Amino acid sequence: MNPQIAQIKQIKKKFKMQKSKFKIQKSEESAKSGDSGFSPRIDTEIAGVHFENPVLTASGTFGYGQEFAHLIDLNALGGIVVKGISAEPMAGNPPPRIYETGAGMLNAIGLQNVGARKFLEEKLPFLRTLRTRCVVNVFGYSTEDYVRAIEILNAGEGIDAYELNISCPNTRCGGMVYGNDPRLTEEVVGASKHVARFPLIVKLSPNVTDITVLARAAESAGADGLSLVNTFVGMAIDIESRMPRVSNITAGLSGPAIKPIALRMVYQVARAVKIPIIGIGGIASAEDALEYIIAGARAVQIGTANFYAPETTLRVIEGIREFCRRKQVHLAGLVGSIKVSTDVGPPSS
């Protein structure tokens, strides 16, 4: 057996042991609930990867981690999802690329990135020095592109999981084509899973009629987890010049404006699949994150808030811990704990 695979299996086994230990500890601790010294466990597991806490940074909002090293303690994060990586470097879209809208922002960066090889050489060594989990967001223009990028990245030491981006709205015939079609989703997820040395999380697009269809397709093709959701396609126009505000004409909307819609999607998908879900969309506070967790997410990603408030992730982690302490519950006890009077889901849009 390949020694690297053996190593991974060993790590996985260790996690399973930790998990069972966690269950014992949990039952012990819940037995003495009411104890004011309750110390909640907020660690979590996604796709077989153990995270110290459920807060990750969203791809494209945190660079390659190092950019925030002067601003926050990177080791306090649950995980860092790096900027989308393709097999070859990408230039990105012409400016202007961003525009601020009400409680949100539009972006059409166009997946500018250094390419998989340079990522391994220049960016990964720093990430490896951290205790924080490193999730590498991967994208391509064809199934072959995705596979090629993963094959290059497989050589990287210190990668904990892949996040397959089949949902970027800002590249020509880009990932979103895959994210809109369940057959193509199955194809690209299946092919990627086949070559991937690390667990595979699939990031879905919200720009679909029924997201549960795509979620099921990804699950059946072997996805180990789901990230929900990428940005919503939107636009803005300058009425004076009658020109679009962003060169790509349409752009991805993120920020607090999208939270209720993304939350609804997490709730729907949590009822449709068995694999773990990471909730993403407009999270700026612990309360926002807890809504996603109660809706069924085992972890969350924070994106746009990193831009204007770099300390958000740490504030959210502390807030989740404090909430769990107050409610005398471990994080695992909150996941999917939404109380609804009937078991009827919301109507699909």
Add this chain to the structure above:
Amino acid sequence: MIDDVVPVVENRPLTGGHFLLSVQSPRQAQATRAGQFAMVRLLDRSDVLLRRPMSIYDVKPAVARGRNVAPPFMAAGAKLRLSASRAEAGLPIASGRVPPGPTVATIIQLLYKVVGRGTHLMAELKPGDKVGLIAPLGHGFFVEEYLDAAQRADAVLHVAGGIGIAALLLPARDLARGGIRQRLFFGGRTKEDLVGLEEFKPLVKSIDVATENGSRGYRGYVTQRLETFLERNRSKKYLLMVCGPWGMLEASVRLAKRFDHPCLLSMENRMGCGLGVCLGCCIRVVGEGHNAYQRVCTEGPVFWAERVVFESTDCAD
């Protein structure tokens, strides 16, 4: 870079919808070098999310009421580098025209114009209010090669368009301290746009002003004045330092090329983070593929003119 929440000391209205915001922030003020910028956040506003990028106009030991009377501050590191490299080049050190600055700055000043919702809300800030400030950001003007170019030139020509003046005061002060001759070309739509002129007076040999409506100085674009000047002084070697709207940058670069002078541009752009991660502020530069775009916040905001590609876009900016 330092991320902090800092108190407003003064938010002084100037002409033409301009304001001079002074915040108390010793650590950030002392770390600031000429040409760097700050990302300003209005706190407790979920409708205005993003920080606003602003040139650091000035740093001071204490806020000056009324007219600017406080002596200028200069970063000790920059001063030493400047003096040392001048000495090495056999050039005179510090002309002494500008009095030596104090060593401890505590105030950061940002000069801004009310143009959109963010700056409109900024204008309502009162002394004692808090703002989020990440500063200083960007590499600014004083990396060695810029200094060398300034020393080789007969004079540095500052070319400012409107609020672009905000990026040029600190470098002008540093250069004046280093004994480098400077001139200012300052253009605006109207005379109300010509804020900060007084601060430049002790630093530069001449000030040439142009307004589009002719309310002060030459009627027209300041780059027309620059062209006349360069035409008359063909034998001289200048370094151009330019900050202003896109059209003005482009015109200045054309002139620099025609008269064969090196030219530095302090670029502006919309920014999502100012930290180098959102890639929202990228501009087109000379280069192919992955090297075709560079971040204003990280590789800039100051660029050599020949690096920047001026191409028309199909959308509003």
